[in-house]
Amino acid sequence: MLEAIDIVARAGQALLLDEVSFRAAPGDIIGIVGPNGAGKSTLLRILAGLALPASGRVQLDGTTLSTLSRRERARKIAFLPQGGLAESAVTVRQIVALGRLPHGGRGHDAIAIDRALDAVGIVQLADRAMTSLSGGEQARTLLARALAVEAPYLLADEPTASLDPRHQIDLMECLRIRAAAGTSVIIILHDLSLAARYCRQLVLLARGRIAACGPPETLLEPALLESVYGIPFIASKIGVIPAVLPGTTP
């Protein structure tokens, strides 16, 4: 269980997060949605232990996250930041292998690396230089790096941002398989339809506060979304697939 308890974050005078609380259980896929500047990335960094909240705390399986050693934390929580392409000509396998650093060469490194390469479908790229890959291939390599940690918690900041529709679906399916195997996935998304389709729970952030939290069907109400984003929305279903579309600005 990864739990945010009354998280407050500030940057100087500005309040970035105001008493944010929620929890992620094993097998959950939790989507964090909300407008730009709502505090999503700040919240994810705090959950990952990469930044400290001004007040409040993060509990990991009953222990306060900040009391864990760096390495213990690194084994428990894999973090995939936004963007961050490698500019160096290291190979895909070498990048994915970085996910094994917290394990210090012990355990089943080679197997974990192969598994991660396979999970995102880039086995054939393993010996290619990062600089020779397309943006989508690089993004999948970075996801494989995060998967290779084999941590019980996986936190990803807009991993679908640079991907085409097919690779967005592939990535979300990949995360769904991970979650089904017991990993707890917390992911920031901008595409509300994608969030509704794959996340069990959504956290809607607006100006540093949780505007709503719950299963997608209760959350993606046009009236609520309009109050948060400031534009009208159309929420519908196409077959079983939820569709949440931004409307025209009034």
Added chain:
Amino acid sequence: MTRTTRDIALGLGLVLVVLLLFAASLALGPVSLRPGALVDALLGKGETASILIMQQIRLPRAILAVAIGAGLGMSGAALQGLLRNPLADPAVIGVSTMAGLGAVLVFYSGLVVMAPVVLPLAAMLGALVDIILLFLLCGRHGGTLSLILAGAGINSLGASLTALALNLAPSPFAVAELVFWLLGSLTDRSMEHVWLAVPLILLGLVLLSRTGRALDALLLGDQVAESLGVSVGRTRAIIVIGTALAVGPGVAVAGAIGFVGLAVPHLLRPLIGHRPSRLLIPSAFGGAALVLGADLLVRVIPTASELKLGVVTSLLGAPLFLALLLRLRRQGEAHA
């Protein structure tokens, strides 16, 4: 050849090159000695004159070339990894400039005549001042950018103070002495210089060689490195201190030797690959080979006044570096 056998072959090759150049450095000089007499003299046997030549003149020179080159090479590789910038070298953090300034000030003030050891000590003090300034300017949480900017600021401060000392120098001879010293040389260095510099350089090499894992993790940026359990701030501090130790004492005993730290990692990457951790130790050997080779050329090429080591390393390194850039560009065009 598999990856590992290739790595082993490359490692052995580098060690062999350094050993050969080291032997050549011992063998070369105005007095030619037979190989047997060389070894005897090194071990303190045979004629007194030969023993003196080997133990007091050639051995310290060769040892310093290895240590200084290793320090420059490895710190270049570590800084290029840390700053994720292929143009980084030890000069970026200002340590050579400040060590040079320390030396210039004792020349200028005349303190240098007190004792020979004053000069290297002042240079090391300059390197220490550089580190203190860097930490004061960057603070505990300063990022990579603040390190680069602080280094640039200290560099221009050190360079302008050095220029001021030259400007106000009491006599043209003093200016010439300062300038020649700054160009770098290993001529007439003694075992005292070795004892002064080498232990500190070794300490720096040990510190730098332990940053490999962290540098690998930094390939994907500070946040991912932190998430993988690496303390980026600590790594930065270790590399700054390690570089000062690996480079400062070298400047203190031999003046500024340019280009080695920048060029060596670039020359080795096509052979070793781009993982920062794998470049550290080969870069130490590559740097040692380059400085040994340059110091041999200094002695072989006949010139009216002594050719300075720093000039030769740049003359050797720059064309190699440019050829490499051209080759990389052609490869890039082939890919595109």
